[in-house]
Amino acid sequence: MIESTPVIQVLDESTVHLIAAGEVVDRPVSIVKELVENAIDAASSRITVEVSTAHGAISRIRITDDGVGIPFDQVSIAFLAHATSKIRTGDDLLSCRTLGFRGEALASIAAVSYVTMVTKPKESETAIRFRITGGEVVECTETGAPNGTSIMVEEVFFNTPARRKFLKSLQTEVTHITSLLESFACLYPGITFRYLVNGIEKYSTHGGSDLSDIFRALYPSDAGMMIPIRGEDGNTVVTGLISLPKLVKQNRQRFLIAVNGRLVQSPAMISAVKRAYGSLIPGNVWPVAVLMLEIPPAEVDANIHPTKREVRFSAERKILDLLVRTVRRALEDADLLDLPTEPD
Ligand code: ADP
Ligand code: MG
Numbered sequence: 287m288i289e290s291t292p293v294i295q296v297l298d299e300s301t302v303h304l305i306a307a308g309e310v311v312d313r314p315v316s317i318v319k320e321l322v323e324n325a326i327d328a329a330s331s332r333i334t335v336e337v338s339t340a341h342g343a344i345s346r347i348r349i350t351d352d353g354v355g356i357p358f359d360q361v362s363i364a365f366l367a368h369a370t371s372k373i374r375t376g377d378d379l380l381s382c383r384t385l386g387f388r389g390e391a392l393a394s395i396a397a398v399s400y401v402t403m404v405t406k407p408k409e410s411e412t413a414i415r416f417r418i419t420g421g422e423v424v425e426c427t428e429t430g431a432p433n434g435t436s437i438m439v440e441e442v443f444f445n446t447p448a449r450r451k452f453l454k455s456l457q458t459e460v461t462h463i464t465s466l467l468e469s470f471a472c473l474y475p476g477i478t479f480r481y482l483v484n485g486i487e488k489y490s491t492h493g494g495s496d497l498s499d500i501f502r503a504l505y506p507s508d509a510g511m512m513i514p515i516r517g518e519d520g521n522t523v524v525t526g527l528i529s530l531p532k533l534v535k536q537n538r539q540r541f542l543i544a545v546n547g548r549l550v551q552s553p554a555m556i557s558a559v560k561r562a563y564g565s566l567i568p569g570n571v572w573p574v575a576v577l578m579l580e581i582p583p584a585e586v587d588a589n590i591h592p593t594k595r596e597v598r599f600s601a602e603r604k605i606l607d608l609l610v611r612t613v614r615r616a617l618e619d620a621d622l623l624d625l626p627t628e629p630d
Contacts, residue, residue: 300421303367307394309592313453314344315462317439320391321349322470327384328353331493334480335467342456352434355407361416367393380584385548397421399442405435420445468504472576473544475500501527508533508574513620517612519604521582524612529574531566540574545581548588550597558606562613
């Protein structure tokens with residue numbers, strides 16, 4: 287409660303950044319998501335994610351890629367808020383195919399942690415080592431490094447103690463990171479992903495595979511109970527895997543939806559798929575699914591929330607119908623019965 291006459295002031299820039307940063311990076315797994323998306327956008331073929339823990343918290347996250355790198359004169363610009371190489375104008379959003387476009391991740395991460403980036407485009411002779419802590423640049427020097435970018439994040443949320451305090455248990459954070467990376471590995475089977483926790487390799491995938499190979503490598507006991515799906519309606523295409531009705535989970539954690547390569551949450555799509563199974567699975571459990579939708583970018587609005595987990599579609603009905611039809615057909619092809627058509 288404010289008791290004296292209020293004085294209204296515009297916040298200083300660093301406070302504004304700190305507040306905005308909290309929307310993009312609310313926990314360690316969001317940092318991993320943003321950095322892996324950057325590595326994917328940089329056309330990398332190998333991405334390594336290393337997580338270290340200390341004193342019950344995540345102490346360091348390092349993501350190394352072999353992508354296009356950042357030219358010397360642009361490294362510091364990359365860390366400014368709203369600085370992006372991916373779009374130029376609002377119109378570009380209509381054709382945007384990259385995972386990033388808001389130009390907020392690096393600025394946000396740098397605002398709440400200690401970041402060290404080493405980056406080298408293949409055209410450059412040398413790499414740049416750039417360190418920024420709490421938004422302040424502390425080092426920018428030439429160094430030697432392979433082509434690509436490595437970014438190390440330490441002391442996460444050092445200047446937002448309240449955030450730090452409310453982080454979930456270490457095990458929960460690591461589990462979230464692990465499942466996020468499994469999802470990326472499924473969605474990008476062409477990329478080799480390596481994932482290490484405290485120096486111990488949890489898994490690595492072989493780039494150049496397809497979704498079924500990756501799924502089998504990650505979830506060997508479920509893989510034999512998955513069937514492929516494919517359906518299209520004009521320019522909208524859905525491919526992926528769904529489980530036979532005998533493979534169900536108590537929660538929706540193994541239900542992956544990606545729109546144009548972007549992981550999204552869509553309760554509407556989950557219920558469409560459940561509807562397609564009809565009485566084959568009970569109401570309180572969920573099938574395992576990987577749904578990969580390709581939708582013309584102009585029909586998708588990913589710019590609803592800073593984390594882009596929610597998206598909106600201009601033709602949602604059409605997409606949901608396509609999903610129901612595609613899942614039904616796959617179940618019928620697997621001789622799982624002639625499904626009666628369920629009313630919506
Ligand atoms: P966005 O991804 O929305 O453009 P970011 O803050 O995540 O914004 O990154 C800012 C810019 O830095 C990107 O547009 C890109 O040009 C560059 N960048 C970030 N990470 C990488 C990377 N791993 N490899 C090459 N360039 C990168
Ligand atoms: Mg980004």
